[in-house]
Amino acid sequence: MTMNRTWTWLTVAVAAGCSPSGGQEGPEGASQATVDSAQVVTEVQGFLAEYLTAIEARDEEAVRNRLLSERYRWVEDGEVRYRHVEDVLESLAQFPAGMPIRTSIDGLEVTPIVGGRGAHVVGGFTTEVGSGDGAFAFGGVITFVLERTDGTWRVVGGHASSPRPDAQRGDPPEGS
Structure with missing residues (x-):
């Protein structure tokens, strides 16, 4: 799927999720107006905890089952x-066996979309890699777009970004 079609899908998904009813059905056939947002938030929080555990353990099958491979x-x-999905697994395989990789997410905001069949997630993240003298950490903002497929949440995509060094100093970006 091209980026343009991905953005089109996201635009349609957000627009449908923002409409009062949009003809969308929620988790158990509920209309958009009756989606239990608290249930979606709880499910998504549990899913993300499982996903991060799978990444930390480098559990290929668990990672594969939590990503929506075709998009x-x-x-x-x-x-x-x-x-x-294979790109993610190849990246994880680059780390030496046994090297700790841990990501924590703070200030998690979960917004149900598309009648509860999707969710947009935003939070701050910190990733710690390694231990001892060679350890390092980085962090910033992370987002996820999730879709419930066959009763299971999966990551469609997302983003992670870290502050720019010049932004940390308070300097304006070059060319400003």
């Missing part, structure tokens, strides 16, 4: 980094 896209710091 998956992940953006980092202004670039599309991963276009397929």
